[in-house]
Amino acid sequence: SEENVTLSITGMTCAACATRIEKNIAKVPGVQKANVNLATEKASVIYDPAVASVNDVIAKIKKTGYGVQEEK
Ligand code: 9UX
DSSP, X not given: OOEEEXXXXXXXXXXXXXXXXHHHHHTSTTEEEEEEETTTTEEEEEEOTTTOOHHHHHHHHHHHTOEEEXXX
16 A cells, blocks of 8 residues: 655755655655655655554654654
């Protein structure tokens, strides 16, 4: 199955930041697709909720060195 979550990211200052975050999110087991938009400072992530959780994705972004919050 699939779930989609949108996260707000802080701390990105160049396009390579967004690419870096995308690649790192994609390494989280269960993540199927990750898109990070530098201009809107948002990440859209599709994942299998049986394998990954939103918190797994949040933890990975923090570990990569950026601030992150779930969109309400
Ligand atoms: Mo650009 Mo982002 O040189 O961590 S990659 S600032």
